[in-house]
Amino acid sequence: MARVIFQLLAIQLVLVATAFCMFKSSQKIKGGTKYQLQQKVLTLGTSYTIKDDRNQPAYKVGFKQLGVGKHLQLTDPSGKNEFYSIKHVLNPLGLAKYEIRQNNQVIADVSRKFNLIGGKKFSVSSKHGTYRIEGNFRSREFKIKKDHQLVATISKKFFAIGDKYGVKVEQGQDVPFILSLAIVVDEVAHD
Template sequence: MRFQIREKVFSIGDKFTIKDQFGEDRYFARGKVFSLGNKLYLEDMQGNELIYIEQKLLRLLPEYTLYKSDRPIAKVKRKFSLLRPKFEIESELGNFTVSGNYMAHEFSILKDETTVAKVSKKWFSFSDVYGLEVYYDELTEFLVALTIVIDQILYDKSNRN
């Protein structure tokens, strides 16, 4: 299944709309305003929280924890690297890695060496817009949340480390 993840430009706090390949709204992500560090909620269209994303503070490089039903399900850390962004992703869903080009505008998400999703960021759009192609439906919510975390780490001004 394919999705479009678009960050809203003129909003207070981070806000993303996620549409499916048919242009229908499927998910919404909103950031908590006036908080220390990034805190985002991935919700279905009825407003039910699916995944809560929280940035860990006082880290040399950005680190996020993903929660489902108040239980941590994954930790995403940016690793020090000179040439291209690298991530460490510890998850109860399996071992994930991110592989992509130098600017991380095109990357794949792999689980145990198998590509589970491909992500492509539009180069010349006014806001952050990603195409996300998910190959395993049972991982959809996690992969949408992970793509948002990667965007926050790479492109959010408060994460420029």
């Protein structure tokens, strides 16, 4: 009897794993644009260079102002035109919370969710809609979903040396906003 139950459980496990793999393989970005996000190592504070898939500078990230909590800005390569700013909001529980701002108006709240099972999750409530970021800090692989649809992936697997991430963004998305979310994930990974 125990052997039959064990076999049924094994069959169920195989079926669930197969269904998961089929679902996971259908959740890939087929088009989209790739960006390379690289944190500059020899600078005071946090600074990033973001290059497009032709290895050309596309965006720049640096400190916006000094104060309590980090406050970064995402600009064009010249640093003159700000798309978004990213502010770390100190929180008494120690969980990561960030605000993404545009023209000094909060347009998104990013909160890290506590997860006992493993992996990391963030919820994003924004003027663009509700997003969910899931992934693993150890492997540095994350997925950004909007309404259960994959809109971007963040991956460190292509870069073994240095602090570089590949970010692939689905067509039709607000690229600077998605890159701001990727920067939040990287900031939390270094805390």
